Amino acid sequence: MQEKLHKTILDNGIRIISKKIPYLRSVSMGVWVSVGVRDEIAAENGISHFIEHIIFKGTAKRSAFDIAREFDAIGGQTNAFTSMETTCYHARVSDVHFDKAADILSDILLNSAFDNQEIDRERMVIYQEIGMVEDSPEDYIHILSDNALWKSHPLGRSILGTRENVLKFDSDDLRNFFGRFYSPDRIVISLAGNIDHNHAVDLLAPSFESLSDGREKLNRTPPLTHSGVSVYPKDSEQVQICMSTNGLPLTDPKRYAFSLMNIILGGNMSSRLIQEIRERRGLAYSVYSFISSYTDTGLFGACAGVDPNNVRETINLTLNELRRLKTEPVSASELKDAKEYAKGGLFLALESTDNQMIRLAQNEIHFGRDIAVQEIIDGIECVTQEDILDLARSLLEPERLSLTLLGAVKEDDAVYRNLLSL
Numbered sequence: 292m293q294e295k296l297h298k299t300i301l302d303n304g305i306r307i308i309s310k311k312i313p314y315l316r317s318v319s320m321g322v323w324v325s326v327g328v329r330d331e332i333a334a335e336n337g338i339s340h341f342i343e344h345i346i347f348k349g350t351a352k353r354s355a356f357d358i359a360r361e362f363d364a365i366g367g368q369t370n371a372f373t374s375m376e377t378t379c380y381h382a383r384v385s386d387v388h389f390d391k392a393a394d395i396l397s398d399i400l401l402n403s404a405f406d407n408q409e410i411d412r413e414r415m416v417i418y419q420e421i422g423m424v425e426d427s428p429e430d431y432i433h434i435l436s437d438n439a440l441w442k443s444h445p446l447g448r449s450i451l452g453t454r455e456n457v458l459k460f461d462s463d464d465l466r467n468f469f470g471r472f473y474s475p476d477r478i479v480i481s482l483a484g485n486i487d488h489n490h491a492v493d494l495l496a497p498s499f500e501s502l503s504d505g506r507e508k509l510n511r512t513p514p515l516t517h518s519g520v521s522v523y524p525k526d527s528e529q530v531q532i533c534m535s536t537n538g539l540p541l542t543d544p545k546r547y548a549f550s551l552m553n554i555i556l557g558g559n560m561s562s563r564l565i566q567e568i569r570e571r572r573g574l575a576y577s578v579y580s581f582i583s584s585y586t587d588t589g590l591f592g593a594c595a596g597v598d599p600n601n602v603r604e605t606i607n608l609t610l611n612e613l614r615r616l617k618t619e620p621v622s623a624s625e626l627k628d629a630k631e632y633a634k635g636g637l638f639l640a641l642e643s644t645d646n647q648m649i650r651l652a653q654n655e656i657h658f659g660r661d662i663a664v665q666e667i668i669d670g671i672e673c674v675t676q677e678d679i680l681d682l683a684r685s686l687l688e689p690e691r692l693s694l695t696l697l698g699a700v701k702e703d704d705a706v707y708r709n710l711l712s713l
Contacts, residue, residue: 296651296661297488303475305499307492308651308661309482312644318389318484319644321381322400323652325477328375329445329585330509331468336445337417337452338468340373341460344417346380347371348409350402355409358399365391373450376585377656383645386485390494397498403469405462414457421451428531428697429577429596436533436592436695437583439521444514446585474505479655483647513588516691520707523697529596530698534609536691538582538589541657547670548678549582549591554629555621555679556580556612557593561628563612564593572608574601586657591686599699606694606710616683620676630671637667 298308327339347369348355362369365388371380380400384392424430434449441447451457480499482491516537539549557564557580568578578595593613597605621629640646641664654662692711 298655299488299492301475301496301500303500303502303504305475305478305480305502306655307480307482307488307495308655309486309488309491310647310651311486311488312484312647315485315644316386317383317644318386318392318482318486319381319383319648320389320392320396321379321481321648321652322396323479323481323656324378324473325376325479325656326472326509327373327377328448328450329511330376330472331445331448333443333448334456335464335468336448337450337456338460338464339378340450340452341413341417341457342465342469343371343373343378343380344413345405345410345465346399346403348413349404349406350398351404352402353395353398358395361391361395367392369396375446375450379649379652381645381648389486389491393491393494397495401498401502405465405469407462410460410462410465414460417451417457418454421449421454421457424449424451428525428527428529429594432531432533432594432695432697435521435523435697436535436594436693437590439519439695440517440535440590440693441514442517446514446588470505471507472505472509473502475499475502477505477509478502479652481648481652481655483651484644511587516693518691518693518711520704520711521693521695522700522704522707523695524700525698527698528598530599530602530696530700531594531596532602532605532609533592533594533695533697534606534613535590535592535693535695536688537686538584538591539686540587540589541584542586543584543589545678545682546584547667548674548682549584549589550633551626551629551671551674552616552621552679552682553580553582553591554632555625556616558629559632563615564595564609567612568595568605568608572604574598574605574608578605599701602696602700603702603706603710606707610710613683613687616679617687620680623676626674626676626679630674633671634668637664 296310300306367382367384369382382392438447564578568574575595575597580593583590593609595605
């Protein structure tokens with residue numbers, strides 16, 4: 292039986308949603324703010340992520356150590372993350388310690404000190420984080436690929452920001468951005484686990500109702516897509532290959548077909564790319580396809596890490612699989628297996644309170660309502676072979692493809708441009 296969803300809207304517009312799962316002994320709580328990297332101008336790139344870090348570095352009544360110690364003392368897990376369109380502050384604790392966790396999260400969100408000493412220390416942590424990503428080719432290729440596809444649009448920037456920006460942000464910058472964008476109408480508090488909704492509202496409302504409206508409206512425009520080849524030389528054992536093109540927005544009616552197409556191409560171990568490039572030819576250890584979807588646009592891509600001598604062959608094999616998606620229907624057995632894989636992943640995710648909390652928040656933010664599990668299952672089951680063929684034909688246009696290479700590339704850019712044109 293599906294647990295009942297509860298929703299309360301506070302007087303200032305903050306939404307509190309919860310799902311009680313009485314047979315569990317934990318509660319996951321997330322405070323979601325609909326602001327992210329795409330809401331930053333170039334000079335602010337990285338400030339959303341910086342705020343996410345500094346929120347945990349002290350309030351009027353708690354030091355950074357106090358915050359860490361108090362969470363540890365109740366055996367809780369807390370963290371935060373920044374994405375292109377949202378920032379989330381979350382915690383998971385045993386149900387008997389929910390009140391304490393809620394008090395700490397409320398305090399750090401609403402009463403952050405934004406202390407310049409802490410900011411100076413944290414900027415060096417983020418500086419190291421940027422270096423860590425750049426030293427991880429498997430991660431860095433995605434930043435480079437997004438930039439190649441979307442150029443100067445905010446979706447083409449790094450969540451971490453630039454070193455120059457990170458070194459210059461001060462308390463006034465962070466306070467100003469927080470005041471402009473951390474508005475009640477953009478905040479969803481999501482709870483999943485053994486929690487009573489009315490108790491949670493009584494606990495959270497007095498603090499969060501003090502938050503006033505932000506001063507700036509979101510001004511999001513979809514990006515223009517740029518095709519072509521971008522090569523980033525690097526002395527490394529492997530060349531990272533990332534091929535990308537337009538995808539679908541989060542709420543697009545074709546999202547179920549999009550997900551299944553991704554699974555079939557490179558989303559699990561029996562997928563076409565893994566079987567062809569890794570299992571049959573031994574060209575790569577890591578090879579996969581992926582989806583990134585946003586409110587008004589999306590991205591579809593495929594990545595692999597290979598020996599420099601195998602770059603051209605791997606690109607050709609990837610292009611061949613993209614052509615197959617456009618020219619012939621996927622088999623009935625492939626589609627059936629992909630549907631079972633998608634449903635299985637959904638059911639397994641439902642066993643985690645963190646995933647339940649995330650699902651509640653994302654449904655509220657993007658759809659304004661709860662999306663029942665059965666509705667998702669029905670959407671998956673309705674997808675036909677023809678749906679995937681039509682979708683592939685609409686998305687996989689050669690003139691839209693962007694190819695990004697990172698590593699010791701041996702051939703000239705023109706070779707790869709010629710491959711794409713063919």
